[in-house]
Amino acid sequence: MSTTYISTGLRKLVTEQAQHRCGYCLRTEELLGMPLTLDHLMPESAGGVTAEENLWLACPRCNQFKGSQTHAHDPKTGEWVALFNPRLQKWTVHFEWSADGIYIQGKTACGRTTILALQMNNPEIVVTRRQWVSVGWWPPSD
Numbered sequence: 208m209s210t211t212y213i214s215t216g217l218r219k220l221v222t223e224q225a226q227h228r229c230g231y232c233l234r235t236e237e238l239l240g241m242p243l244t245l246d247h248l249m250p251e252s253a254g255g256v257t258a259e260e261n262l263w264l265a266c267p268r269c270n271q272f273k274g275s276q277t278h279a280h281d282p283k284t285g286e287w288v289a290l291f292n293p294r295l296q297k298w299t300v301h302f303e304w305s306a307d308g309i310y311i312q313g314k315t316a317c318g319r320t321t322i323l324a325l326q327m328n329n330p331e332i333v334v335t336r337r338q339w340v341s342v343g344w345w346p347p348s349d
């Protein structure tokens with residue numbers, strides 16, 4: 208996670224663009240109970256800049272698991288694939304919810320690879336999503 212200073216105005220702008228939710232797992236600040244983090248889409252360690260076009264919201268878990276990754280191996284084909292870019296790509300093109308609303312499923316190589324690389328169905332979030340589903344808070348309707 209970055210330690211670079213990000214101005215309040217830039218943070219607010221990106222937070223509003225991302226609709227206050229993680230660009231990967233769609234967790235909202237409301238459900239997380241704390242502010243989301245800003246993800247450098249192209250990691251700073253790979254030359255990514257701290258600017259609007261390179262920032263998006265991510266929950267601490269997705270951001271932590273993403274780390275400095277930009278690509279990973281597709282678990283189905285073994286191909287080296289670029290991870291999902293929530294600023295430039297549409298979530299529903301690459302991901303969908305399982306019928307029970309608990310698991311994120313990949314619809315494309317990018318989706319499958321990102322789910323694995325960011326551990327988007329890690330055991331802790333699966334338990335939490337099951338609780339959210341049971342009270343009607345999950346999955347998101349859009």
Ligand SMILES: [Zn+2]
Binds near residue numbers: 229232234269270
């Ligand atoms: Zn997330």
